[in-house]
Amino acid sequence: MSQSVLTNDGIHVTQPPDDTTSILRIRNVSKVFGHGSDATVALQDVSLDVAAGEFLSIVGASGCGKSTLLNIIAGLDEPTSGTIDVDVNVAFMFQEATLLPWLTAQQNVELALKLRGMAKRARRDRAAELLETVRLAGWGDKRPHELSGGMRQRVALARCLAQDARIVLMDEPLGALDAMTRDHLHDEIEGLTESQGLTVIFVTHNMREAIRLGDRVVLMGSLPGRIVYEEDIPLTHPRVMDSPDVATRAASLTARLKGQGHTHVG
Amino acid sequence: MSADIGLTPNVEITAEARPGAGFVLKAWAWIWPKALAILLVLSVWQVVVWSGWRPTYVLPSPAETLQTLWQMLGTERFWSALQTTLLRAVMGFALALVIGTAIGVLVARITPLRLAVGSLITGLQTMPSIAWFPFAILLFGLNEQAILFVVVLGAAPSIANGVISGIDNIPPSFMRLGHVLGAGTVSLYRNIALPAAMPGYVAGLTQGWAFAWRSLMAGELLVIIAEKPSLGASLEFARQFSKAPLLLATMLVILILGMLVDGLFSSFARRMRGRRGLTVT
Numbered sequence: 001m002s003q004s005v006l007t008n009d010g011i012h013v014t015q016p017p018d019d020t021t022s023i024l025r026i027r028n029v030s031k032v033f034g035h036g037s038d039a040t041v042a043l044q045d046v047s048l049d050v051a052a053g054e055f056l057s058i059v060g061a062s063g064c065g066k067s068t069l070l071n072i073i074a075g076l077d078e079p080t081s082g083t084i085d086v087d088v089n090v091a092f093m094f095q096e097a098t099l100l101p102w103l104t105a106q107q108n109v110e111l112a113l114k115l116r117g118m119a120k121r122a123r124r125d126r127a128a129e130l131l132e133t134v135r136l137a138g139w140g141d142k143r144p145h146e147l148s149g150g151m152r153q154r155v156a157l158a159r160c161l162a163q164d165a166r167i168v169l170m171d172e173p174l175g176a177l178d179a180m181t182r183d184h185l186h187d188e189i190e191g192l193t194e195s196q197g198l199t200v201i202f203v204t205h206n207m208r209e210a211i212r213l214g215d216r217v218v219l220m221g222s223l224p225g226r227i228v229y230e231e232d233i234p235l236t237h238p239r240v241m242d243s244p245d246v247a248t249r250a251a252s253l254t255a256r257l258k259g260q261g262h263t264h265v266g
Numbered sequence: 267m268s269a270d271i272g273l274t275p276n277v278e279i280t281a282e283a284r285p286g287a288g289f290v291l292k293a294w295a296w297i298w299p300k301a302l303a304i305l306l307v308l309s310v311w312q313v314v315v316w317s318g319w320r321p322t323y324v325l326p327s328p329a330e331t332l333q334t335l336w337q338m339l340g341t342e343r344f345w346s347a348l349q350t351t352l353l354r355a356v357m358g359f360a361l362a363l364v365i366g367t368a369i370g371v372l373v374a375r376i377t378p379l380r381l382a383v384g385s386l387i388t389g390l391q392t393m394p395s396i397a398w399f400p401f402a403i404l405l406f407g408l409n410e411q412a413i414l415f416v417v418v419l420g421a422a423p424s425i426a427n428g429v430i431s432g433i434d435n436i437p438p439s440f441m442r443l444g445h446v447l448g449a450g451t452v453s454l455y456r457n458i459a460l461p462a463a464m465p466g467y468v469a470g471l472t473q474g475w476a477f478a479w480r481s482l483m484a485g486e487l488l489v490i491i492a493e494k495p496s497l498g499a500s501l502e503f504a505r506q507f508s509k510a511p512l513l514l515a516t517m518l519v520i521l522i523l524g525m526l527v528d529g530l531f532s533s534f535a536r537r538m539r540g541r542r543g544l545t546v547t
Contacts, residue, residue: 076445092446098439101542102461111457115447145543163447 023199024050024073024167029082031068031225041224042068046082048218048227050199052166055190057214058203059257065225066203070169073201091165095172097152099144105155106131106140112162130158134188150181154188161196168193170202174209183241186212190237207250207257212241219257229256326511334511335518347495348519351486354410354496358417359478366422366474367467370429384430387423395420395481399488413485420481421474428470432463465539472531479524 031043042065050056060066071077072084074092099108106127113123131140134154144152153173160168170189174182190213193200204210210217214233221228231253235245308328315327322330338344373380373387398416406412440462444454486498497520504513 074446076442090446092443094439094443096439098443100440100443100458100461101544102464102538112447115449115453115457143541143543159447 021051022049023052023054023086023088024048024201025083025085026069026073027083027085029069029072029079029084031065031072031077032080043072043079044224044226046225046227050167050201052199053197055193055200055202055213055215057210057217058201058220059205059207059210059217059253060220060225061222061257062205063225064220064222066220067171068225069220070171070201070203073167074169086167088166089163091160091163091168093153093156093160093168093170093173095175097144097149097156099152099155099159101144103143104140105136105142105144105147105151108144108155109158109162112159116162116164127158127162130161131155133161133192134158148181149177150185153177153185157189157192161192165198167199167201170200172204173202175204175206182209186241187238189213207254208241208246211235211246211249211253212239217253219253221257229253323508324510326514331511331514331518335515338512338515338519343495344500347497347500350494351482351497352523354413354417354486355479355482358414358482359421359475361414362418362421362425362474362478363471365418366425366470367429369422370426370470371433373426374430374433380430387426387430390419391423391427391477395477396484396488399485403489408489409491412489413482416485417478417481421478424474424477425470428467428473429463430466432466432470433459435466436462465535465542465544468531468535468538472528472535475527475531476524479527483520 026046026048029043029046030041033040033042046065046069058066058069068077070092072079073086074090076092099105100111103111106124109127109130110123113126118126128137128140131137134157136151136154136158139147139151144155147155156173174185177185186209189200192198200213202210202213207217211233216230216232218227219229220226233249235249239246311328315322315325319325326334369383369387373383395416398419399412402412402415406415436459440458441454444458449457483498486496487502490499490502497516500516501513501520504510504516
């Protein structure tokens, strides 16, 4: 895993781990939208290494380019400059579950398998298995609108697993859920990524959530979007979002982010 | 953990446990509003006849009309007229479907074409199709082609607009999802774009059918082909020979046919929307 060191100007920077252990390498990535005087720098010189099996939380105010960064990692968008080096499949979990409303829960999971070229019978069995993994056995015949928000996100999680990706990008996937459901899903996501050996990049604007889940937290500042600080979270698992440990760290990290001139962080 | 709080689904308790009883109940629920509507219309009609507002040889009573309708159903001429009309409707609509869909897809996908043709399609949609007939008759003469031409012109713009709005309303997140799942262009369209565009398309088809049916009736009144009975031509003959009961009976047939087909379209659309959770039933 990465290592934090204090540089002479008092800022923590993480030493990139050596390339053999990292599964994703981002080098000097910048993204500019628009041209000339209208140009907006969404990302400026972002470099990040993610180790296999790491759970990385990214926190930042809206407009800090978190989503742009995920889009670039997922290949949905091209960086203006810099390189992305990822040699495994990447799955994406959106803020909205983005289930297709004309398909049942089971068929939504099957679609991911179908697009990977899996045969019909095999995908039926596999999808049922994955729904069981996210504790939705018996709910496969339901359509998205018949499921609660939490269940929909679990179907989306099953679909991510169906992609057989080693890296899962999560863009504020629990932002729209109530606190209780969100806590359940924290346990779920933690358990699954552990058991499936997944690498996760989890974007959120909730500092405590980032600390609750992350092995490492990266803070991003906005205008232009850039990495301003990162810190390893050595707290033992299981963590509780409202525990003093998490709260203390959240307060200090939030203060650090505010020090960058950004106040609207939850 | 699996018993999440607030995750109870809407369990549907339907009459499906007893299929026989369920069917009767469903059929009854479907029939009674329509039966009530018919009863209401017949009573108003009867009251107007009783009032003596118009003599019965121009405004016959419901009883007389229904009797005429019954007799009409026994004539070979009626069935031949019905067949001609339905064949024209099906052919016209099918042709409009192909042309409208093709134009809709092209216009939705190609921006310069959309700028050029988009407003023209809406313009065509507002043009009363009967206004096309003099031109169609000049072009083709008093024949089937003239009717078909106007039916297609009436229905195709609605269908094209349905395609365009269907494609425009595909949530961008679905397309992003498709890319994330690694779909190629063809499979992206087949698995995601096409089904996502269906509600708009079906709405366009429903409207297209209504326009096709109207255009066809206008056409059959204006373009009467000798030795080729049709529902529209029957109306015109009934008027010329002052056969009011026959005129009204034919109108009833036209109304019922239009409603039946529209009912098919809207029940399909309703079921599709229901499956997608777009309607509260």
